[in-house]
Amino acid sequence: MPKEFRFYNPPFDRLTAEERATFTAALDIVFLKAGETVIPPGAQPDQFYVVIKGLVQERDGREVVAIRGPEDSFDSHSLVHGPHGHAFVVEEEALCYAVPRPIVLDLIRANPGFGAFFYLEISRKLDALALQAEQRQLNALMTARVSDALLHPPSIIDGDATIEQAGHRMRDLNTNTMLVRKVGDEADGAIGIVTGMNLSKAVILNRRPLDTLVQEASHFDLVTVRPNDFIFSALLLMTRHDKRRLVVQDGDTFLGILDEIDVLGFLSSNSHVVADRIERAANLDDLHAAAAEINRIVETMHHQGVKVRLINELVAELSRKLFARLYAFVAPESLAGQACLIAMGSQGRAEQSLRTDQDNGVILRQPVDPEDLQVLRDRFAGTLLEFGYPPCPGKISIDNPLWSKPLAAYRDDFRNWVRTPDKDAPMNVAIFYDAVAVAGEADLVHEAKHALFDLARGNSAFHAHFARAIDSFVTPLGLFHNLVVGKGERRDALDLKKGGIFPIVHGVRSLALEKELEETNTTERILRLGDLNLFERSFANDLIEAYHFMLELQLKSKLAGRHKGLPPDTLVRPDDLTTLERDLLRDALYVVKLFRELVRHHFRLNVF
Amino acid sequence: MPILRAIRRQVDRFKLRDREFRFLFDRDPGDALVALDCETTGLDPWVDEIVSIAAIKIRGNRICTSERLEILVQPTTELEDENVKVHRLRPIDLAGGLPMEEALRTLLRFVGSRTLVGYYLEFDVAMLDKYMLEFLGISLPNRCIEVSGLYYDKVVRRDRGRYIDLRFATIAEALDLPALSQHDAFNDALMAAMMYVKLTQGGPKERPLETFVERPPGLG
Structure with a gap:
């Protein structure tokens, strides 16, 4: 069986052939009985184990902190760093x-x-993963096709139009490139290309009159690609022919123009193109088309190995742009200077990758005409629904009067939420505390948040009550157990959101609210809390890495689920994870556990 | 039987041709057992030959695959095609092997007077005895443990009404052992070693071995 040791499993896949031979020659197989203690706490084991079959628990005192199943190994901590307090006990008899x-x-x-795999810090393990990500980026370049990139729709102008007319057409169509159909006796019907730059050069550098025929300023040596060609071959063609634009042609049909900047943009995601589309949208239809692009970008970037934090920031940026633009279209004039559109919850924290729900609201400087307000509510929420943003299950959206009212009314609510909290109060405070201004009068958000801070300041019972939600879900390591051995439909899945992501987000939010931080993003809040010495810098880093790693897994799982046509959920299935990912997840969940203890201790949750 | 065996040991000790191997009659040091398997050209000990031998020491719950012996044996006759398909050792693979006498001596030095463990060990011992008689004038004196016998004692006999099925694959599955490709001397010796360890060390008393076999097949 040592002959069949699974070297494709990280970290063993990093061993060279020679190192594998050394490793294989030294392998023994041990049989461990259920209940047997393999490594007692505080002992320095002289062996490193890799499970073949069975389950081994890692215990901290009486608490099970992790489970090792087939292909998992233990104990990398004591191997490198020496003995520690954890014991390893066989749960289900094991061959290792x-x-x-x-x-x-x-x-x-x-x-x-x-x-790298054996070092304790999760951040160092992640560096080892980074190599894989680079590979993925390269793969995207090698496997993407021209049709995957953004193509500029072709617009054809007759060659006997003047360059002045061509310039106006370009402006009207909001494009910089047009195809030109050659007119004349010879080579009639030939297709060429003209750009804004060609027009400017003709007039400015060559002093041609404005009624020069456009075909005289055009190039007719087109380089074409087919939609099925690979992006990288398009890039090669551009380099070889020194062209910045290729014409995409399928048979006799012109499908569009492929711009060098979009090829490069495709590699670093084509987000700027969508941002541009949102900005330029002349009506709701344009905006709708741009909105549809956002999810596609997320997927492309993920496949290119872009870090989830960047993806989230970008999506937040695009969504806020979209909301701001939509607000400009639908807000009645009477609201000008009187209102602030806000994004709340995960939208506000810039932590929503695939858009999920609306999470928005409005703060008014003072009461406005109820009819105008109703127009805003209906149009804004209605249009987003048309764009494919599902209504928020908790009704956290602008069409809910709770989230669309004057500042003074918010103030009254805050007072109730802080002084006489009902069961929804902590959630409402959490949602609002994450709000950012998207369009309109940003000072209203600032003022509202400070009203909230003033009410909550020094009220330790309120802060403790608020923080308590970190304990609303069972400890994930118990779930992790099922995750390894379960065989049912859902039993084999871990709810990453409840078990890992929420405790971090909410714990950080609780601390940030108490410290009256204005940041909304969880990562930024963690960094600021680190600056305020609430925890060590190294712990701040581990917390951030653990958080991002779980977000990454969640996104991966959501995208995979979407491809299989499953309803969106936040479950992660262990079978979909590599051994290294499982190991990192275990580490991440351990960080969550430490963080929960820190928050509990900070707010004295055991006392209140 | 023990008396007969004791007498035979005394006779064999006298008949041993090479005094180097007197250690075979020493007391079993008890530090390890040796799982053994031979691949052969066929199933008739009188005509067929050994093509490979594997032996692995077992110390308590540890199967010391790092202390193993794997020997390929140079055949004295042409291998038949059908046979090559079973153990996948082509004549060219065996050309670099040891002559049988050398292979046997290496094996005996590795095993010493320790107890042997195997599946259908009777056959392997019969094959080895052919060469033992030829080269040393005696048969293999070591104590032997048959894992299918252990399995029968510990599992089948406790479960009346169960079919007596002692096939290799059945036992491997009942004991929830990982599947290895068979007809490789090393893998077969390793499987026998795992069967032995699991049958002797397996589960605490209050959790009888039957729990393994009650699992529906395939779940393993």
Whole structure:
């Protein structure tokens, strides 16, 4: 069986052929009985184990902090850092490979890529994963096709139009490139290309009159590609022919123009194109088309290995642009200077990757004409629904009077939420505290938040009550158990949102609210809390990495689910994870556990 | 039987041709057992030959695959095609092997006077005895443990009404062992070692071995 050791499993996939031979030669197989203690707490094990079959618990005192199943290994912590307080106990009788510690230590020293896996800090393990991400980016370039990139629709102008007419057409169509059909005796019907730059050059540099025929300023040596060609071959063609634009042609049909900037943009995601589309949208239809692009971008960027934090920031940026633009279209004139459109919840924290719900509201400087307000509510929420933004299940949207009212009314609500909280109060405070201004009078948000701070300041019972929600969901490590052994439909899945992401978001929010931070993004809040010495810098880093890692897994799982046509959920299935990802998830959940304890201690949740 | 065996040991000790191998009659040091498997050209010990031998030490709950012996044996006759298909050792693979006498001596030095463990070990021992008699004038004196016998004692006999099915694959599945490709001397010796360890070390008393076999097949 050592012959069949699964070297494709990280970190063993990083061993060279020679190192694999050394490793294989040293492998023994041990049989461990249920209930047996493999490594007692505080002991320095002389073996490193890789599970073949069975389950082994990692225990901290009486608490099970992790479960090792087939292909998982233990204990990398004591292997590198020496003994610690955790014990390893066999839960279900197990067959394991056992390798002497000195052999593994030698390999760690000889092979840094292999060694990275064994370091404690999750951030260092993630560096090892980064290599895989680079690979993915390269793959995107190698496998994407021209039809995947954004094409500028072709508009054809006759060659006997003047360059002045061509210039006006370009402006009207909001494009910089047009196809030109050659007119004349010879080569009639030939197709060429003209750009805004060509027109300017003709007039300014060559002093041609404005009634020059456009075909005289055009190029007729088109380089064409087919929609099925690979992006990288398009890039090669551009380089080879020194062209910045290619014409995409399918048979006799012109499908569009592929711009160099879009090819490059495709590689670093084509977000700027969508941003541009939103800005330029002349009506709701244009805006609708741009909105549809947002989810596509997320997927492309994810496949290109872009970090989830960047994706989220970009999506937030695009969504806010979209909301602002939509607000400009639908807000009645009477509201000008009187209202602020806000994004709340995950929208406000810039932590929504695939758009999920609306999460928006409005703050009014003073009461306005109820009819105008109703027009705004109906149009704004209605249009978003048409754009494919589902209504928020908690009715956190502008068409709910709770989230569209004058500042003074918000103030009254805050007072009730803080002084006489009902069961919804903590959630409402949480949602509002994450709000950012999207369009209109930003000072209204600022003023409202400070009203909230003033009411809550020094009220430790309120803060403790608010923080308590971190304990609303069962500890994920228990779920992790099922995750390894479960066989049912949902039993084999871990709810990452409840078990890992929410406790971080809400714990951080609780601390940030108490410290009256204005930041809304969880990562930024963590950094600021670190500056305020609420925890060590290294812990802040681990918390951020753990959080991002879980967001990454969640996005991956959501995208995979969408491809399979499953309803969106926040479950992560272990079978879809690699061993390294499972190991990182375990580490991340351990960080969550430590953080929960920190928050509990900070707010004295055990006392209140 | 023990008396007969004791007498035979005494006779064999006298008949042993090569004094180097007197250690075979020493007391079993008890530090390890040795799982053994041979691949052969066929199933008739009188005509067929050994093509490979694997032996793995077992120390308590540990199967010491890092202390293993794997020997390929140079055949004295042409291998038949059908046979090559079973153990997948082509004549060219075996050309670099040891002559049988050398292979046997290496194996005996590795095993010493320890107890042997195997599946259908009787056959492997019969094959080895052919060469033992030829080269050393005695048969293999080591104590032998048959894993299918252990399985029968510990599992089948406790479960009356169960079919007596002692096939290799059945036992492997009943004991929830990982599937390895068969007809490789090393893998077969390793499987036998895992069966032995699991049958002897398996589960605490209050959790009888039957729990393994009650699982519906395939769930393993």
